[in-house]
Amino acid sequence: MSEQMQRLDEETLDDLLEKKNYAEIKLRLSSMNEVDVAELLNPLDTTHTLLIFRMLPKDLAADTFAHINKDRQLGIINAITDTEVEEIVQELYFDDMIDLLEEMPANVVKRVIKNTPIQERKLINQFLCYPEDSAGSIMTIEMVHLKKEDTVGQAIKHIRETGLTKETIYTCYVTDAQRHLEGIVSLRKLITSDEDVKVKDLMETDIIYTNTFADQEDVAALFKRYGFIAIPVVDNEHRLIGIITVDDIMDIMEQEATEDFQLMAAMSPTEEEYLDTSVVTLAKNRLPWLLLLMLSATFTGRIMMHFESLLSQVAVLAAFIPMLMDTGGNSGSQSSTLMIRGLATGEITSKDWLRVFWKETRISLLVGTILASVNFLRLLVLERIPMPIAVTVCATLILTVVASKLVGGLLPLLAHKLKMDPAIMAGPLITTIVDALALVVYFGIAQAILGI
């Protein structure tokens, strides 16, 4: 879908490298997007990476550097001269530099900081101290500052002169002498206004902003709500410290969804890519929950042992346990998934618990009755199971579906209320709880109906 005649692919690059046709490589790479260039460099060895890296125009080189993977970045930093390090560092946006420093070993960090202007070093240290996943840790500092007494003409002249080094020039920030945020104005508004108009008469003062210590998930929610391309970040004194742009937020949205998927499948969430993660780490992420859930499942074992005599008298009862447990688990997962997702997108809050309770009660009665009816017919006609056992199984089915949908619907809301991550109240945990419920109900009904 995004193919163009001149774009270089991996095969052609290998071919040109073999022929040592560097002029052609340089020409064709220089018009390409940095993301595509980075992808071409990732599989190459360090020598070739460096060779190509050095033939890129300076700004494309820095942009590409920000997009290649960690190992390649490390390889390049270790192989180039201090002057080259300095050049890259100067071209990198501040947030990309912070990302780089956070991932690199101490000696590389030291080398990069050594090549940074002294006035920036303090700022780097400050940024490295923002908590992980906070707005401060993802913001950048390259934004356009305007003064409210400026005219549009002056403002545009200022943007013209400084715009190339800014992360975005499309939203400009009006600050006072102490850098307090007073307003924002879009370049669109500036460019479509008269040159003599004052910035203060154009700027919006009802500013949507965030705080350096805000959670990145909340920042992403602001972007989704308002559709902005950038949001200002202020400190507790309402001074403008940085901005967050929408391209970084897209990564965070994806990362937050991935974390929820992992939590919901009973794993410790990780940002590492699967194929790059070691077996031991992957096992470590999976083991604690499996262990916990396995030990909880022994509780259901206890229940079964308690009814051992019933089971040995009517062994056929055991045959329906997997079906009852699975259906209960699936019903509960459906409800809990809808709640967890609704809480994540802000569509549902824990205040809605009564509406959820009422809705899930009706849904589960409807769904449970239909499932039980189908099953009842199947048991009597196809399996030729005695009537009392068929009744026991189907009554349990209805009750299990109702119980599991209520547990699945309400536990995530409770978790949210208790400031826990609702995503842990997902399928695996719900299934374990529902299993025990289903068994107690099943054996209880069986004893009553079969009179054992």
Next chain:
Amino acid sequence: MSEQMQRLDEETLDDLLEKKNYAEIKLRLSSMNEVDVAELLNPLDTTHTLLIFRMLPKDLAADTFAHINKDRQLGIINAITDTEVEEIVQELYFDDMIDLLEEMPANVVKRVIKNTPIQERKLINQFLCYPEDSAGSIMTIEMVHLKKEDTVGQAIKHIRETGLTKETIYTCYVTDAQRHLEGIVSLRKLITSDEDVKVKDLMETDIIYTNTFADQEDVAALFKRYGFIAIPVVDNEHRLIGIITVDDIMDIMEQEATEDFQLMAAMSPTEEEYLDTSVVTLAKNRLPWLLLLMLSATFTGRIMMHFESLLSQVAVLAAFIPMLMDTGGNSGSQSSTLMIRGLATGEITSKDWLRVFWKETRISLLVGTILASVNFLRLLVLERIPMPIAVTVCATLILTVVASKLVGGLLPLLAHKLKMDPAIMAGPLITTIVDALALVVYFGIAQAILGI
């Protein structure tokens, strides 16, 4: 986090409405973001909505209209005059108008189209025909067209004059007389360049674009990959038809993740919000999969009936079935979730199946052995279970974890290869498959070890 002194909240609005202090309402609303205004209007009755709607500045009114919910939109359209409808329609961006028309009943669509300039009607009909979830169905037509022979000065003058009516002016599109897309140039590049430079010397010709019939999920992937704020949409003749902006893509990213969550929890995916959906619809979304999985679970029932005599001789064996099935199901869900998510974010492809196979084999042996060891000690020391049964349970546990992780890891890749949605190969289906495997292994080992 985004609170300002002057922003109006629901309570204050009710208060001001009661005091009929309309001047204050108007003043305070007029500086607010359209999303916040829309949220204030949603809970009001039609009379008050209309009252407030009519006091908003014309452009804020149209922007607000695009953000209020469907019922409110319908209420407003039905209550206002044709002239007012025309005003709103003219102010709305084309994509918002198409969204409106797609959701409204036929008589409203007719009324809106009647109030549209004749030249636009054909375009509306064309846009309404793009398949749901295609790039065509989410694009808009308000973009800046430039000519490659223009100078920067001319280009900026053109943007200055037409910019207010465009969805974005920050990326401009260079087209020839037949509207073929020749290049793109950012406003940043224009504004930081000399006035006499020609657009053709600034424009990028390695354009990342999409096609009107591309899937919106693929479009979202382009945005994530490149971090763009807009992407051009061309037809099969490479003519520029529209653009898609990042704010609309954020909604789509969220929607696609929600769909995966729903599919993975064995539900038919829906875009409707939970609290607004009827009980019958919600039940319909959940029933088919529950029914299918319930009937598949009878397969495990058959296996158990087959081993009925074994079970009645050693009834304690039944007590470990829930634990084995749950642990198997959870292990499989972990692997399948990582694969489904990796396929969705593009990190894993079906070509990686051998690496996944090898990785999951090692992880599952490690995890399975640890789980089995813990369980073995528990069974012997705490539960005082006879050694042969403890060995049976723990051997089954290891084999089940290995089998379920391989099934969970590979089935999503297979689905992807077969062009099916990998998300259906999630927990519920994996659990059903793994249940049957676990039982066969369990009884097989039991017969061998116990010699029955």
